[in-house]
Structure formats: structure tokens, C-alpha cells
Amino acid sequence: MPYSTAHVTTDRPGRYIKQLISHMGHKTTTEISGDGRGVITLSRGRCVLAPTGRAIEMFATAADEESLKQVQDVVTRHLLRFATQEELDVDWSSPVTAEQMRIVDPLVNDYLLTQCTPPDEVLQELAVQTRETTGGSWTMQITPDEGALLTMLVRMTGARRAVEVGVFTGYSSICIARGLAEGGRLLACDVSEEWTSVARSYWERAGVADRIDLKIAPAADTLRALPDEPVLDFAFIDADKVGYPVYYEEIVRRLRPGGLVVLDNVFLGGRVLDPAHDEEHHRVMRALNDAIVADERVESVMLPVRDGVTIVRRR
Numbered sequence: 001m002p003y004s005t006a007h008v009t010t011d012r013p014g015r016y017i018k019q020l021i022s023h024m025g026h027k028t029t030t031e032i033s034g035d036g037r038g039v040i041t042l043s044r045g046r047c048v049l050a051p052t053g054r055a056i057e058m059f060a061t062a063a064d065e066e067s068l069k070q071v072q073d074v075v076t077r078h079l080l081r082f083a084t085q086e087e088l089d090v091d092w093s094s095p096v097t098a099e100q101m102r103i104v105d106p107l108v109n110d111y112l113l114t115q116c117t118p119p120d121e122v123l124q125e126l127a128v129q130t131r132e133t134t135g136g137s138w139t140m141q142i143t144p145d146e147g148a149l150l151t152m153l154v155r156m157t158g159a160r161r162a163v164e165v166g167v168f169t170g171y172s173s174i175c176i177a178r179g180l181a182e183g184g185r186l187l188a189c190d191v192s193e194e195w196t197s198v199a200r201s202y203w204e205r206a207g208v209a210d211r212i213d214l215k216i217a218p219a220a221d222t223l224r225a226l227p228d229e230p231v232l233d234f235a236f237i238d239a240d241k242v243g244y245p246v247y248y249e250e251i252v253r254r255l256r257p258g259g260l261v262v263l264d265n266v267f268l269g270g271r272v273l274d275p276a277h278d279e280e281h282h283r284v285m286r287a288l289n290d291a292i293v294a295d296e297r298v299e300s301v302m303l304p305v306r307d308g309v310t311i312v313r314r315r
Contacts, residue, residue, distance in 0.1 A: 001276035002068050002095035003061040008079070008088055013051035019082045020049065020075075045071035058090075063276065065095050098277060101270035103304055116145045123147065123171060126202045130169045134195065140168050142238070142264065146306055147175040150236060150262065153311070154179030157260055159233035162186045165219045165247045166239030170199025176236060177208035186212045187226075189219035189239075219243065223250035230256040230314075238264040241281040245288050248312075252297060255314040261298075263288075267308030 010016060014036045021030045021038040029041040038049040045062030060075065062068035076090045104112070119127070123144070131138040142150075150172060154162065160181045167173055167190035177186050190196050193216060203209040215222045219239060223246075226232075235251045237244060244263065251261055265285075271277035272285050292300050292312060300312045 001061055001063055001274045002065055002097055003059060003274075004068060004072060004092045004095050005060075006058040006072075006076075006090050006092045008056040008058065008090050009054060010056060010083075010086065010088060011054055012086075013054070013056045016056060016079060016082055017049045017051055020078055023082075024078060040075060042071055042074060047071055047075045049075075058092075060092070061274075068095055098270040098274035101273070103267060103270060103307065112145050113143065116148045119144045119147065122202060122206045123174060126169060126171055126174075126198075129198065130171070133198065134169065137168075140238075142172050142175075143306055146264070146309070147171060149305065149309075150175040151179040153260055153262065154234050157234055157258065159259075160184040161232050162234040163223070163232055163236075163251060164188045165223075165235070165237045165243075165251075166190060167192075167196050167199050167214070168238075169195050170202050172236060172238065173199060173203065173212055174206045174208055176234070177203070177211045178206070180211060184211060187222070188212050188214045189222045190214070190216060191218060192216075220246045220250065223247065223254075226250075226254055228254065230254060230259075232256065233259045235259075235261045236264070237261065241265065241268065242284050245284060245291070248288060248292070252295070252312070252314065257314050259314045261312040261314075263292075263310045263312070265307045266302060266310045267304075269307060272308070 017036055017038045018032065021032045024030050024040055030039065032038045036051040040047045044067035045060060048059040050057045060068060060071045062071050072092050079090065080088055127141065130141050154176055158181050160183060162176055162180060164173055164176060164186060167188045173186060173188050180186065196214060203212055220243060232251060232254045233256060237247050255261065266289055268282060268285055271282050292310060298312045298314055300310055302308065302310045
């Protein structure tokens with residue numbers, strides 16, 4: 001499903017959005033939030049209008065390019081109708097699909113990697129071996145900045161009992177284990193003997209093997225076997241996406257107040273934002289993202305880190 005954006009400069013962003021939402025609310029479905037963000041849902045697509053300091057940021061989506069043009073035309077015509085005191089310039093960008101979406105601009109991406117604590121020699125060598133031995137699967141490995149984020153979050157929570165769902169070759173395990181408080185343990189869940197054999201050797205080299213308990217079995221079974229009480233301090237979920245809802249529920253119910261869950265790949269390469277992508281893992285991730293926001297047991301924030309990271313804190 002294509003989308004397009006427009007940046008409309010004006011000193012009256014909030015006023016125009018309210019007028020537009022109020023007017024079009026008589027003809028179609030509209031809503032406006034407390035922060036002034038408006039949503040117009042038409043039969044052919046949808047448009048979001050967000051006020052900034054001196055502009056309106058508009059995001060239009062539709063099933064196809066023809067429908068997208070119609071959404072753009074309807075919203076633009078009605079917006080210009082209210083601009084009686086100034087001349088607005090509404091210039092929509094060319095249509096972009098989820099496959100073309102850049103969550104992080106390549107230039108920003110490169111800069112981010114240079115502006116965080118760099119990985120040490122062990123992590124660098126692990127990244128190289130992963131690329132050389134796992135074929136195209138090497139992209140499942142987290143990046144150095146995400147690894148640094150995991151270590152920092154673990155340290156900030158003072159975590160002693162941690163869980164990881166999805167080990168792969170062990171990069172994230174090292175990052176989590178290094179952040180644990182003295183005497184802390186990491187339960188690492190995976191189903192692959194082949195890839196975790198690489199992880200084991202690098203855990204030894206990193207000096208964290210004595211803090212990690214590897215369990216080769218379906219993660220859902222491993223989690224359900226844990227004590228049914230709030231004993232976990234930290235968890236990282238980065239495994240099969242269809243299994244995320246089960247992993248999330250089994251972990252949150254065992255998470256102590258103030259404990260954190262970090263979920264990786266919540267954007268699925270931008271496909272979560274595009275209803276045209278309707279495979280099971282797309283539907284599951286969309287539903288889970290919505291469920292987390294509505295979960296009264298926790299507070300959460302979704303970050304545009306790599307392929308999307310959600311951080312959940314138990315109330």
C-alpha cells in the first residue's frame with residue numbers, strides 16, 4: 001500500500017487541523033487527539049495530520065496509487081478552502097511502499113553507529129563470523145548500537161534475573177549478560193543447536209558463560225515452566241514473530257514492578273505499517289503492538305531503532 005507525505009508551512013497548524021476535522025466529520029470518519037493530531041478516514045484511504053511548531057505534517061495512505069491521489073486531492077482541496085488569510089503550498093511526495101521505506105536514513109544510520117560505545121574485539125569478531133557462517137541469516141543479528149542499548153537498560157534496572165527469547169549466535173546474550181548485577185543470571189532460549197554452538201564459544205571468550213543458562217527447547221515451554229510469580233527483572237524478545245504474543249504474556253506475568261521487556265523488529269521492515277502486507281506474522285505483530293498500548297499492567301514506548309524496538313515497563 002503506497003503512502004505519501006506533505007509538509008505544509010503555516011503559523012496556524014492546530015487551527016487548520018481542527019477546522020478540517022470538524023468540517024469533514026460531517027461526511028466521513030474523523031478523530032482528533034489531545035495533542036492536535038487529526039485522522040481522516042475516507043473510503044479510498046486515510047490521512048493523518050500532525051501539527052508541528054510552524055507546519056502541518058500530513059501522511060496519506062491508500063490501497064493503490066489511484067486511490068492515494070484521490071485522498072491527497074480531497075484533503076488538499078478542503079485544507080486550502082480554510083486558508084483565507086494565507087496561501088498554503090501543499091506538495092505531496094512521490095508514492096512510497098513499505099519495501100521502499102527507510103526507517104532510518106542511511107546517513108543517520110552511519111552516524112548512529114559511530115556515536116555509541118563501540119563493540120569490543122569479541123563482539124566485532126562474532127559479527128564477522130556470523131556474516132561468514134550463517135549466509136543471509138546474518139541480518140538477524142542485532143547491531144552494535146542496539147547491543148549497547150541492551151547493556152545500558154540492563155544496568156539501569158539493576159537486573160539480576162533476565163530472559164532472552166531468540167539467541168542466534170549470541171551477540172545480544174553477551175550484551176545482556178555484561179549488564180547484569182553481581183550474581184545475575186540470563187536464561188537464553190533457542191531451538192538451534194547449530195547457531196547456539198557459535199554463541200557458546202563466544203560467551204566463553206567474553207567471560208560471561210558462567211552467567212548464561214542455555215535452554216534448547218520451544219521458548220513457550222521454557223517460559224511456562226518458570227515460577228508463576230514476579231521474579232524477572234529484564235527480558236529481550238527477538239525470535240519467531242508469530243510467537244511474540246505468547247512470549248510477551250508469559251514474561252509480563254512474571255515481571256517484577258519496574259522490570260523491562262524489550263521487543264525487537266516491531267516494524268517488520270515497515271510492513272506492519274502497511275495493511276497490504278497481510279501474512280500471519282504481519283497480523284500478529286500489528287495486534288500485539290496495539291495490545292501492548294492497551295495493556296494496563298505496563299507502560300511502553302516504541303522507538304525507531306533499527307527495525308523498531310518497543311520497551312515495556314511493568315507498573
